[in-house]
Amino acid sequence: MRLSILINTPDPTTGHEYAVLWLDTENLDWSVDTRHGIELPVTGDMHDVDGVLTLCEHGCDKPFVTLHGMHIDRHGNIHSAQGDANWISGVRHQSVNGHWRLRAVKRPDPSQHIPPAGARAGIRHSGEPGRPRGR
Template identity: 30%
Template sequence: MRLTVQLDMFNTTRPMAFAILWLDTEKRQWSREAHSGLDLPEWGSLHVDCGNTLVCGPSENTLAYVLEGLNLDCRYRLFEGDSGYALRYTEGRWAPSNGHWHIQCIDNQRGQPEHELFTTGKNS
């Protein structure tokens, strides 16, 4: 299963900042499909902790976002239009900035992402 998730509403200098992420729930990896005003790597790993999804960079110890309430282990509870709070962690800041996540699409078919960065394990 893959999810297309939009991240937005972060308190940044660019009020229209957003990112569209493609989440692969089987491989527990993600890729950045589109973004503006939010600095994040092109791909990374996903983890679930206490019912929240942790969006990490290619180095698994680099936390970028926490998607509160988005539990990839409970697939039956995932639905298009679901939304929740997102915490954005940036280097050099002690406190995360608050935003929102929103599931735009759920695809139960096996398919290839538009940008296959993480499927090959290479960043090219």
């Protein structure tokens, strides 16, 4: 499952820093959709520890963004739609306290992963094993 989230300052009219991120709950990684004023690599790893999700660079444990209250269970489900966030401002060069909010959920299409019934049974389209249609 992929989640789109928005992170921004508590008052977006005065703090114009934001990022829209995609979180991949199956692969435990994330990617940037768009951003302004928040220093982030294009993609990285996610770490979920007790309802605190950290977004780090691949292979690194130092977080770029910390999302409080976001827990992804062992089935890949999220248990909150909003919470507090912290990041390092590229504009102010200091830590910023803000918020995150769930924007969209994109679930995988299960039909893409299941072969047709005949293919699972070793039957071709003609209905007979090993014989192509029309011959």
